[in-house]
Structure formats: C-alpha cells, structure tokens
Amino acid sequence: xxxxxxxxxxxxxxxxxxxxxxxxxxxxxxxxxxxxxxxxxxxxxxxxxxxxxxxxxxxxxxxxxxxxxxxxxxxxxxxxxxxxxxxxxxxxxxxxxxxxxxxxxxxxxx
Amino acid sequence: xxxxxxxxxxxxxxxxxxxxxxxxxxxxxxxxxxxxxxxxxxxxxxxxxxxxxxxxxxxxxxxxxxxxxxxxxxxxxxxxxxxxxxxxxxxxxxxxxxxxxxxxxxxxxxxxxxxxxxxxxx
Numbered sequence: 001x002x003x004x005x006x007x008x009x010x011x012x013x014x015x016x017x018x019x020x021x022x023x024x025x026x027x028x029x030x031x032x033x034x035x036x037x038x039x040x041x042x043x044x045x046x047x048x049x050x051x052x053x054x055x056x057x058x059x060x061x062x063x064x065x066x067x068x069x070x071x072x073x074x075x076x077x078x079x080x081x082x083x084x085x086x087x088x089x090x091x092x093x094x095x096x097x098x099x100x101x102x103x104x105x106x107x108x109x110x
Numbered sequence: 111x112x113x114x115x116x117x118x119x120x121x122x123x124x125x126x127x128x129x130x131x132x133x134x135x136x137x138x139x140x141x142x143x144x145x146x147x148x149x150x151x152x153x154x155x156x157x158x159x160x161x162x163x164x165x166x167x168x169x170x171x172x173x174x175x176x177x178x179x180x181x182x183x184x185x186x187x188x189x190x191x192x193x194x195x196x197x198x199x200x201x202x203x204x205x206x207x208x209x210x211x212x213x214x215x216x217x218x219x220x221x222x223x224x225x226x227x228x229x230x231x232x
Contacts, residue, residue, distance in 0.1 A: 034216045034217070034218075036219070038222075043224070044224055045114075045206075045221075045222040045224045045225070046206070046208075048218065048219065048220050048221070048222075051213050051214075051216070051218045052213070052214055052216060055213075055214065091219070093216070093217060093218075097162075097170050097217070098170065098172060098173075099147075099149075099159040099219065100159070101156050101158070102156065103155075103156040104156060
C-alpha cells in the first residue's frame with residue numbers, strides 16, 4: 001500500500017488541462033514541502049518534472065505546474081499534447097531522509 | 111550529460127543474494143553533495159525507495175528492508191552497488207538507481223536510470 005494516494009487514471013483531449021491529485025496519508029505531505037512529481041514513459045528513465053511543490057527543472061515546459069493545499073499536492077498539465085501521455089508519480093521526502101511515492105496515475109491523451 | 115545505467119542478473123533464485131550495479135556517467139559519486147539512491151517497482155505496484163549512499167559514505171535504508179540491504183560505492187569505477195540478501199518472489203520488479211542531490215536546499219532524485227528487471231523464481 002502506497003503512503004501517498006493518486007487516482008489510477010486521468011484523461012483529457014489535446015489542448016485541455018488535467019489535474020492529478022496526490023493525497024498524503026498521515027502527515028507526509030502536511031509537514032514538509034519536499035514534494036516532487038515524476039513523468040514516466042514505460043521503458044524509459046523516470047523524469048523529474050516538479051520539485052519543491054511548484055518548481056520546474058530546466059527544460060521542463062511551463063505547461064506543467066504544481067500546487068499544494070493541506071495534505072493534497074496536485075500536478076496540472078495544461079494544453080495537453082500527445083507526448084504528455086505517460087505515468088505520473090508524486091513523491092514526498094519524509095523527515096527520516098527517506099522517500100515515499102504515490103501509486104501512479106496513467107494519463108491518457110484522448 | 112548525466113546518465114545512470116543499472117545492471118543485474120535477470121533471474122535470481124529464492125534465498126539467493128541479488129547484486130545490482132549502477133554505473134554513473136557525467137558526474138562522480140565522490141563529488142561533494144552527490145548521492146545515489148536505489149528504488150524498485152514491483153509489477154503493478156508503487157515505486158519504493160530502498161537505500162541511498164552519499165559522497166561522504168553516509169548511508170540510509172528503508173527501515174522495512176534494512177536487515178537485507180547493503181549499499182556501497184566503487185569510486186574507481188564510479189559505480190554504486192546494492193546487495194539484497196535472501197530474495198523472495200515478492201522482490202520481483204524493476205530496480206532503478208537515481209542521482210540524489212540538493213535542489214534549492216532540499217534533497218531530490220533528479221536523474222534516473224532506465225531500470226533493470228529482476229525476476230525472483232526457482
């Protein structure tokens with residue numbers, strides 16, 4: 001069982017926006033700000049797309065944005081493109097210097 | 111360009127010891143602030159963080175697996191090795207290594223390898 005909860009699937013048409021929530025069980029998300037999101041196309045290396053809740057590493061399109069409210073972090077993908085179809089994972093670092101992940105959300109671009 | 115490449119036997123028998131190797135390119139594990147973590151993903155399940163080793167040899171482990179894991183580094187080869195003892199079929203999955211470093215003050219897994227699939231079966 002994952003410490004963080006994500007919906008197993010999400011979908012949207014090209015050009016639309018989709019938001020993927022990530023809920024923390026207990027206080028993993030509530031007590032620290034070390035939230036990140038990863039994009040994973042199966043067979044390739046997972047890619048960091050959001051860190052510190054809202055920040056994007058260099059090279060990540062501005063269509064990807066992050067937010068947090070209470071015990072829920074969210075990833076929003078705006079202006080969906082076909083290449084955004086992938087699995088998305090939220091992640092939180094714990095106070096014990098370990099990491100916990102959500103179960104992953106499969107994003108389908110219709 | 112920073113890359114990590116995992117390697118391991120594809121098939122391991124129950125009770126054996128699994129050795130996973132992560133070969134680093136584009137950065138050195140001896141550089142201050144550089145760390146490497148190992149993670150895994152059983153089929154259809156969530157990612158699970160396993161262990162981390164730092165440039166200064168500090169190590170961290172998933173508490174639930176600590177007695178079975180050992181992480182080390184070979185600086186001459188710029189590699190990080192994770193051993194897992196007494197494997198079981200539930201240890202089947204894709205194993206990833208990831209560079210771990212501070213971004214704006216906090217630790218993140220910023221570059222990952224493509225993973226290596228390990229099957230535990232007799």
